[in-house]
Amino acid sequence: MAEQLEPETILREISDLEGRIEELRQAANMPAPDLRATLDAALIELELALTALRTVGADQANAAGRSATAESERRVLRTVFQDAPVPLFLLDRDAGVRRVNKQAAALLGTSPGYVSGKQFIAFCDLPTRAALRSQLAAVVRTGRRRRTEVRFLGREHPVDAVVTMARVWIRGEPDPMIIVAAGATTTPADGPAPAAGQAPAAGPVPAPGRAPAPGRPTPAAVPAGGNATGAARDAAVTAGDRDDEVMGALVHRMDVLATASELLLDEPVFNENVAVRRCARLLTAEMTEWVVIDLMPPRPGPASGPGVLAGSGGETNGDLRRVVVMGQADEPGEDTVHSLEQLAPAPGTLPYTVFTTRQSALRPHVEDLDLLGVCADGQPACVKMGATSVLCVPVEDGDRCIGTITLASSGEHGPLDLLDLGVAQRLGRYLALVIRAARLYQRRDEVAVSLQASLLPQRLPQIAGVEVAGLYRAATHGIEVGGDFYDVFPMAGDGWGMVLGDVCGKGQEAAAVTAAARHGVRTLSRWKPDPAEVLAMVNQGLLDEERFVTAVMAGLAIDEESVTATLASAGHPPAIVIGPDGMVRYASSGGVPLGLFDDFEVSTEVIELAVGDTLFLHSDGVLDACDLARRQFGQERLLEVLAAHASAPLQDMLNAVERRLIDFCDGDLRDDVSMLALRRLPAPLN
Template sequence: MVIADLLGVARMAAITLDDDGRIAHWDDTATDLFGVGRREAVSRPLGLLLRLPPEVRGVFEPEIFGHVWCGACTVPRVDNGEPVEVAWWVYPIEAGAPCGGRNAPGDGNRDVRVLALAADLRRLRTDGPGVTIGDQPVEAPDGCARRASGARLLRVEPVLATPSVEPASAPYAGPFAARLAELMPGVGAAMSEWLASRVLGLGCPAVSLGVTVPLPIVPYTGRATPVPNPGSATSRPQPSQSSRPDATRPPPDPSPCPEKGLETMAVREPLTYLGEAGQQIGSSLDHLQTARTLAEVLVPRLADYAAVELLECVATDSAPPAAQIDETTQMRRVAVVHNDEPGRWDDAVPAGEPLLLPPANPFVQAMRTGRPVHIPRVGAKRAAELSALLGDRDLRPLFTGRALLVVPLIARGRVLGTLKLLRKPDRPAFGDLDLAMVDELARRAALCIDNGRLYRREVQVAEELQRSMLPDDPPDVAGARVRYRYRPAEQAVNVGGDWFDAIPLPGCRLGIVVGDVMGHGLTSAAIMGQLRTAVRTLAAEDMRPARLLRQLDGLARRLGEGYLATCLYAVYDPVERRCTLANAGHVPPVLVSALGDSRVLPLPSGVPIGVGGEPFEAMEIEVEDGAQLVLCTDGLLERRDRDIEQGLAELRERLVDATTDLDLTCDSLLDGLAASTPADDIAIVAVGFDGIPKDDVGTWSLDPEPSTVPWVRSQVAGKLAEWNLETLTDTVQLLVSELVTNALVHGAGAIDLRLIKGLNLLCEVYDDGADLPRLRHADATDESGRGLQLVSHLSSRWGTHRAERGKVVWFEHDFPRPRPPG
């Protein structure tokens, strides 16, 4: 068997096992062959990972270590279960012991490790040397023959030899031995001739375990081309000329020059390293994690110590990078990686430490000039100077005798910080290739750090914009309790336009709104703010839910085509104990009765806001005291494994027998229904309906006559005495007189008065007049216009709004403050 020919045709997977039988090395060829990545394979038993047959699995057990074995078996790929016929070459790599396992006589407790080479047996049969399965044992040069019981023996037929040729007179023994000497220069001519004769004579691998030589394995170049289907007409292999006895075999193709192969590998290896390191550096949008990854990929490949130091404004993302660097520029060490003993530099150069660098040092010089600073060997005097510049710690052991390289981190023309690299005294200084690779990785890392900083700023802007447009605390209203929760999406690109609000309305009523702007990002958050402001403005006009949605839809269509949103608006009246709801394409709410039953309210779905062309319908329901209403956005219900209908059903089930504590209800819904990393915003509003007791409400229907005014004053005084609010009698009587008189003058028909004791004292006067009163300045000669000025001055708040027929004028008066004891 010609080794170069075999390795040039079939890619060999190199796997090493530690002394416990677990995988210590797993290369890319093994990933292609068995369908499992390096991260999943390392530290796992090889036999269990690949589901090897029992007769083969024993070869890789610790008690068999030290045995030379080659064979073949069929295993299923880990990723898809496709069977793969694998050829194995297994060798111990224990230093100083060519044969013998862990329990061999005189072995002691030596650590025996195993090297396993694996290849696709089908490719060896079709593209490489001839391969057969036999029953003869494999023999090592020292006679240590081992083979697992029941395993199939792999035999590789020699490419250039025939079985009938004697080893001593084989015409190819000389060239084969010379080729082995080129591939393994440490073996020697005598050993090369002996190995060549064994291989040509036996047709099986012959391994000398007494020497250590580099294995001539070609570098990984990607997954092998699939083996053609032997049954297809186009891929059926043609019989070679060497299969006919009378045919003359053509001369083999000349092997590539070893010098060219080594040169190709020398060029390819740095490029492969740069590609893999750059991929790791750019794998995170966290600028601090990117800095740590930069230090990790450089040790130990290019340095023994790596530290990344960023400007304080960049590390904390508090301001853009500074335009100029001087002695007042603050920095922070964000990452330290080294290959010394653990904890060696933790106290001397801790990560996260703030720094203030003097101007005369190579670190500031690199940032000012934008060019690396390389000191091939730091002497004792220079080490003392560097140590003194960095504080009161003795850092001379860190610098003395080592090569120092300081590279500035520059992105978009601004300096972000520095990368500091050190090599131990036993390593050479940084060469031109090292400098080029470090410079390339520093440029990539600086751009990734700046991108991460900008992305973080975008996330903060989006979240701050959205949170500034959402309510802070639920309002305190009479007859109802409100709690809500909001959880933004995990990434800035997914920050959406979910909004919610609870709006106190006249008459102790409560307006509840939940909406979701279609789309994500800053634009959706800005649209959400506009729509929320519009809802609050329209709700202040005491519009019924269906009319409010019509007005909001018209506003959205006037603002632009992208103003699309779903919205649900409800109004709760704690006096009448009724709730009126209207929906614009939003998720319907769930109503929980006082007995614990839950149901999804069958609201007319409607079309989203901004679509237009369809009317909105309202639904009015009676609610009992102790009931709850839960509204949410689709981010709570919809996940990859669950659609909205399934999420709505699960929401209803979780609300059965819900606790009266609304905070616990909201938290349990978030914990039970929301995804751990939500792809969309989540908003939840829970409302508890308590109602206002009937004894705290007084109503009177008045005749539109002047004699009504003194009569209603006495009625109001009696109700205030009943509520123990006698101290407010004079003021409230005066305010009631003004409102009733205004209704007699400007109204028409019947007049109604309602007095409600809630969180404060509310008085409402209704009349049939169409004109709304307005506050104006009265001159000294005017005979009217001073009534509303009096109401505005004596009440804590007043207002007016239209009713279905007529108008309502109201005022609120705070309760008297309790007197301090004593």
């Protein structure tokens, strides 16, 4: 009999109806939606709305009769919960679980206490939730029993079942309640139906296109009734098998951690982006379907100092950024990933809470689908990912929290558990240490680059009658300051000087020697016009240093009629002269490096440059660069490039040498490379 609706009840019914309709919309937009079930549920909602309109003002059902019925149902309910061999759930009007029997807890693979207090639909997969909520609402409103298919998210794997729902009144409760009975477990919808008289397959059938997740064992299915008798006992997992599965899961998780250590540390140079993506890729391959990593950027400015990271307990996440979203290949495509990448971890979301509290969180069965935020299109992130189980751990190095790692699973292979949480926590620690090292490394690299830049001229001077160009490229390995330097400067007697040198070794000590050599040559040249004499005086200044320097210097006499270069070599590769027709010749080499001996000798030569001739100086990093077979670039390859670009603009010539060098060694420069060139220009027309 229809019941009369009070005004407060009508408002509540309308609010509940709006919420369920929105869920149905979201379900229809999910990948591979069950449109038939959604349509049936929508028709039920229309029927409920019509019933509500028709029963406004209707007479209240006989209270005494209903009381007698409620008392009868209460006795039946008590008896059923004690003796029924099938899984039973007692729900309140809003589908919250009040009580379950042992068979229902066994069906879900958990304890009765864990299930109580949670939303019933949280234990069902996402595609059936919206329709199931509407069915439950129909049972409450109409009192008619309903039956539907449900996929429960069991501990080890989904369990397909048929549930029967009925409304009951219990004395002392102001609202009706719902009793849900799970019938015999059916074969998963994606698998073949068993033959007549044959028990269902022992193991679950994975969803299309998805293999069982490694390390998440899939034991034989236990029937929904929970009684291991007859065929059910044959399909139950023995204690020995269960122990083997637990041990296998533990070993697999240890393997995941070992693999993570190798992946995160297998880098000659720590790279934050590489480490983060490797971590996400490992987790999606071995543990779950979706991984989201949010990180704080390093604090800018000198106040942070080397290696100082943002993010610590009590700080806000104003700069917490989503850096990686990674899902399995069979998940929705780039649109889903893009939507999640644009979704910042806002207050109220699980990543925000974990970051600010530095406390890990495990949600084996997600009840609040807004747990990870709502995308720009209004759809919850959990719905887009199909996530029914979520965990989130902080990325912290023991001192500071710099982000979070979030794992989301569809429950296809059981919900995420404490073992998964432990692995994720350890990976969060590993990743934090690698990021800390990478940011320290990056900071030191920035300091090295700045220091290296101070050892080179910011720009080369413009000299009438000639063109000059220089190029420096740092080695790709290490972050220490290199020892290469070059410079062009005025000399005594209205001449010009150019020098290129290479200090033995790298680092701050080498940088100090580099600065002394470069500035010593530049300063002494203001009073000494002879390159040999300048180098001899610099040698005296470097004798107390523990490093030696090779260098080549040219003193240039430039006028309208000629350009003369006086070369002095101190143990450096010889200068090269390239004619405009591509003819190449070496200047003399030799001499003793600077800073080794008090008895210093230098090799000298005077060269007359014709119009179009190019004087080319270079460090030994050009000749010593090696390919994968450890063959050196060498003089012949260098001369080929110079000859091929003899008439090209001077900077283009140097760039061509650099490109050929990088191609030859596949980008793996083991030493710094520096080049300095001067070309005599044609006399201007009067």
